[in-house]
Amino acid sequence: MHTNSVIELNPDSYQNNLLFLKKMYGKNVILSSVVKGNAYGHGIEEFVTMAHKSGVSHFSVFDVAEAQLVKKQLPKKVTILIMGFVSDELMEWVIQNDIEFFVFDKKRIDSAIKISKKLNKKAIVHIEVETGMNRTGFVQNELNSLISLLKKEENYIEFKGLCTHFAGAESMSNYFRVKQQIERFEKIYAYFCVKNLIPKMKHSACSAASIMFPETRMDMVRIGIMQYGLWPSPEVFASYISSKKKKIDPLKRVISWKSQVMSIKKIDACEFIGYGTSFMAKEKMKIATIPIGYAHGYSRSLSNKGRVIINQHRCMVVGTVNMNMMLVDVSDIPSIQIGDEVILIGSQEKIDVSVASFSENSNQLNYELLTRISKSIPRKILI
């Protein structure tokens, strides 16, 4: 078991984010908690347990393995929706367990019908339509035959939702593309209605779309990054805050990542530190070793750039991040000792290392940085 560091989840912060989001969307919009990518690195099992205690009962995942983890963790009452991959072999389990799933091509609808007939149990599907992202989704000229098929097989297929996904709602540079997607989606929905095949719900919004294009909220929003207390991009935050009187970030980060000082040593001026020559001490320095490296998800691109907090001091990463270790400059902390707490993400008193600052430093998106944090690190829900 990994004992070099720990990830803590703060349920009060989560509750705060949830309240903020629910109030903004109103009670007629379902909030689906998106927990793909190991719940954006938070630890899917611990995270869904915490979310469920806070009242979330709808979860969206990418694949069957993730659906199985959520299912194992939570009682029958929750809804689980698979937005991505389902193999034919595992579709039987999916249908048997009332797991809902995206259907975006002919092959998958055929499999769903076949397996549902075999089990004599309805498959609960969300039809994903292509509106401009050009990733997955039924295209215009497939709709007629799809509609006939859904009508013919209505005893085997429950048409639960019509959905789509936007190609970059977090950036205004995609404004026209997203607007066009919204328009196309509404037209396709209207077409289904004209054909007298009406889905129980329609949904399209991720975090960014729900803020930048409120009309995309529809019956359900699929919220990932914002429930974890982070904004999809600085632009979305700016857009939100610009219309508000109080210029305070309503979201609170749920995750913290903590390790400890492994070793301390003194370095003479003009010595290189760590592998190679990327860092040379200009004067005498004191260096602490932290038992975390890129193998644990602390990106190598944070070499000579990352910051951590020790004893209420912000310390720079010096030299390259190694596979299992990194070195930080602790020259300014006279009292430092082996075993002292090291904050990789989180805060101590008023000093904070945010995921955003962390990812700007390493040119990684919030999303990527979080999901790279190793699964083997224990996750703990704070009480």
Ligand SMILES: *Cc1c(COP(=O)(O)O)cnc(C)c1O
């Ligand atoms: C990941 C994902 C979301 C959630 O995105 P956030 O930006 O994290 O809110 C919503 N819908 C789909 C289809 C996704 O893949």
